[in-house]
Amino acid sequence: MNYAGVKTVTTIGLSVIPVTVEIDVDRKAVIYDIDIVGLGDTVVKESKKRVKSALKNSGFGVPQGRITVNLAPSDVKKEGSYLDLPIAVGMLQAAEVVSKDLDRFVFFGELGLDGTLRKVRGVLPILLSLSKQDNGAGVILPIDNAREARVVKGLTVYAVSDLKDLVSFLNGYSKKSPVEFAQPELRQEVSADISDVKGHDFAKRAAEIATAGLHNISFRGSPGCGKTMLARRIPGILPRMTMEEALETTMIYSVAGLLGDSGLVRERPFRSPHHTASTTAIIGGGTEARPGEISLANNGVLFLDEFPEFRKDVIEALRQPIEDGAVTIARAKLTVKYPSKFMLVVAQNPCPCGWYGDNVQECGCTWRDVRRYNRKISGPMEDRIDIFVDMPRLEFKEYASKYSAESSLDVRKRVESARTMQLERLQSHGLRSNSQMSHKLVQKIAPLDSTGQKLLENAIDKMKLTGRSIDKVLKVARTIADLDGEEKVLPRHLAEALQYRKKTVDA
Template structure:
C-alpha cells in the first residue's frame, strides 16, 4: 500500500512543494521517516504514532516507511506531522477514499493526544501554493492569518479525527475568507501622542521629515532630553499600512511564529531591540533560520537606543540590509532571504557621561573619551543616516513655559500626504521614497535653480561636504519640499535640510 500527501516546506518566506510518500509493507513493526533531520525524525515519529493511537485509530503493526521528497529541501520537522499521519491513515484504510487526498495540501504539528497545533509560517506556506490544487488543511489556530489569502480555500482543523471525518465526507468544513482592508487599523488609535512631549519642536519637525521621506535619523542628546520618548511616538505619525505592506509584514511575523490572534499585523512595526541583543536576533538566523529584528521592522521602524552600546559586528551587519532592503542569511546547504526595508532611528548620548554641552551638568569626559565613544560607530555606518539632530535637554522652567505641541493625527496627515506625492513621483521607478534616491535618480528628479545651486555649493564648501553628504541634503530637501507641497526644491528647503547635518565634531 502506498499514499502520497502534499505539503510545503519553507525557506525564508519561500514555499517549496514537498511530497510525503508513505509505504506499508510486511516486516518488523516500525515507522521510518526519511528526508528529515535526525532529531526531528525521532520526535515526529513519536508524535505521529501517539496521535494516531490516542485518536482511536489502529496503528499498523507492520513496517511503515515515510519519505519526504525532494531530499535536498531542508524541512522543519513539526509541520509535517499532519501530512505524515494522513499518509499513514490512508495506507491503513482509515481514510476510505484515498483519491480525495490529492486535492489538498496539509500542514500541522500533532499533539500526543491527536490535536492539531499551531505552526510557524502558515501564511507564506499558503501563499506559495501555485498549482491547480487550491485547498489547504491548516491548524485551527492558524486560520486567522491564512483566511486572508483569497486564491486558496482554507480548511481549519483542531484534531486528527476531524481531518479523517472530513476526508471521509462525514463532516463538513466551510472555508471562510477575510479581507485585509477590513482588518487594518485605519484610524490608528494609539495610547501615546506626539503632543505628550513638550517643546523639542526641532526634533519633532526632524522626525516628521524623516517619517515622510523614510530617512534614517540619529538623535543625539543628554539623558532626560526626551529622545527615547520621541522615538517611541514615531509610529503615531506614520501613515497607515496599505494592504500590500500588511501582507508582507504579516508573512514575516507568521514565519517568526509571532502572530497574535487577530492574524494580521495591522499597524506599522516598531522594534526596539536592546543593545545586548545578539547578531542572530537582530539580523536573523539561528539553527532553524528565523527573521531577525530588521525583518520584523519591515515597513516600519527599527529603533536602536544607545547606539554606541550595540556590538560593532551587529552595527556593521546592518549596513548591507540598509542598502538592499533585504537580508540573505547563509547557512550550511542553505540560503534564506527575508525582506528588511525599515527606517532606522537611533538615539545616543553626546559623550560617555552624557552631559557634554549640557546647560547644568558638567561633562567629565576628555576629548579623547568622547572621540572614542563616537568612533564606536564607523564612518560608513554614520553614512547611512540622512539626518542627525541634537536634542537638547530642556530646563524645568522651559518645560512649564512651553505650550502643548500638535497632536499626532495632524502630523500624520501631512506625512501621509508627502508620502503619496513620492509614491506618485516614483511610480515608474523601483523606489517608494526620497531616502531611496540613488545619485542617478537624484539627477533625474531634483532640478535646482541657479540660486539654489549657488547656495548649496557654498554651504558644501563651508561644511566640507563629500558627494554623499551633498546627496543627503538634496534628498532631505526634496522631502521638505514635498511636505511644503512644492514641486521644486527651493532655497528654504535646502537651508532647512542643512540644519539636519549637525556637526558632531568635538571642540
C-alpha cells in the same frame, strides 16, 4: 493498500517548496517499524513517535508492516513539526481508513499524542504562495491557524481540530465550511502623542521630515532631554500600512512564531531591542535561520536607543541590510533572505557622562573619552543616516509653557500627503520613498535652480560635504519640498536640509 502519497510543503525562510509524503508498507516484513527518509531534521524524525501515538489514541492504529516514509524531493531539507499531519494522513490512507482522493488537499499541522492538531508557525507564507498557484487544491490545517488563513484571498482552507474530525470530514461523514476570508482593518494607533513633548520644535520637525521621506535619523542630547520620549512618538505620525506591506510584515512574524491572535500585523512595527542584544537577535540567524529585529521592523521603525552602547559588530552588521532593504542569512547548505526595509531611529548622548555641550552641567569626560565614544559609530554607518539632530536641554519656560503643540494626527496628515507625492513620482522606479533614490534619480528628481546651485556650492565648500552627503542633503530637501506641497526643490528647502548635517563633537 501498500502505497500512499500526500501533498504538503516545506519552507526555507519565506520560500515555499511543494513536498510529497510517500508511504510504503511492507506487510511481509518481520519487524514492524517506521523509517523516515528524505532529509528531515530531528523534529521530523521524532514525528514517527507522535504520529504513532496520535493514530493509536484516536482509535485508528498504524498499518501493519514495515513502513517507509519518503519526503520527496529528497534533496531539500525539511524541518519543523508540520509534517506530522501529512505523514499521519498517508498512514490512514495506507491503512484504508480514508479512501477518497486526497490529491485535492495540501496538509500540514503538528500532532499531539492524543490526536489533536496543534498550531504551527510560518503558515502565512505557505498560504499566500498556495493562493497564487491556482491549481484548485484546498488546504487542511490546525484550527488554531485558522486566523492566519482568514487574511488570504482565493484559497479554500479547512480547519480541523483532531484526527477523528479530519477522518470524518475526508470520508464525507461530516460537512465543514471553509475558513471565511475576512481581512482585519489596518490601523495606526497614536499610543503616545507627539504633543506631549515640550519644546524641541527643531527635533520634532526633523522627526516629521524623516518620517515623511523614510530617512534614517539620529537624536543626540544630554540625559533626560527627551530623546527616547520623542523617538517613541514616531509610530504615531506614521501613515497606515498598505495591505501589501501588512502581508509582507505578517509573513515575517509568522515565520518567527510571533503572530498574535489577529492573524495579521495591522500596525507598523516599532522594535527597540536592548543594546546588549546579540548579532543573531538583531540581524537574524540561529539554527533555524529565524528573522531578527531588523526584519521584524520591516515596514516600520527600528529604534536603537543608546546607540554607541551597542556591540560594534552589531552596528557594523546593520550596514548591508540598511543599504539593501533585505538580509541574507547563510546557513550550512542554504541561504535565507528576509526583507528588512525599516526606518532607523537612533538616540545617543554626546559623551559617556552625557553632559558634553550642556550649558548647565559640566562634562566630566576627557576629550579622549568623548572622541572614542563618538567614533564607535563608523563613517560608513554614519553615512547611512540622513538626518542628525542635536537636542538641547529643555528650558524651564518651555517645560512650563501652556502653548499646545500640534497633535500626532495633524502631523501625520502632512506626512501622508508627502508620501503620496513621493509614491506618484517614484512608483514607476519601484521605489516608495525619497530616501531610496539612487544618485541618478536624485539628479533627475531634485534639480536645483541657480540660487540653489550656488547655495549648495557654498555648503560643499564650507561644510566639506562628500559626494554621498550631497545626495543625502538633496534627498532630504526633496522631502521638505514634498511636505511643502512643492513640485520644485527651492533654495529654502535646501537651506533647511543643510541644517540636518552632523555637527562634529570635537573636544
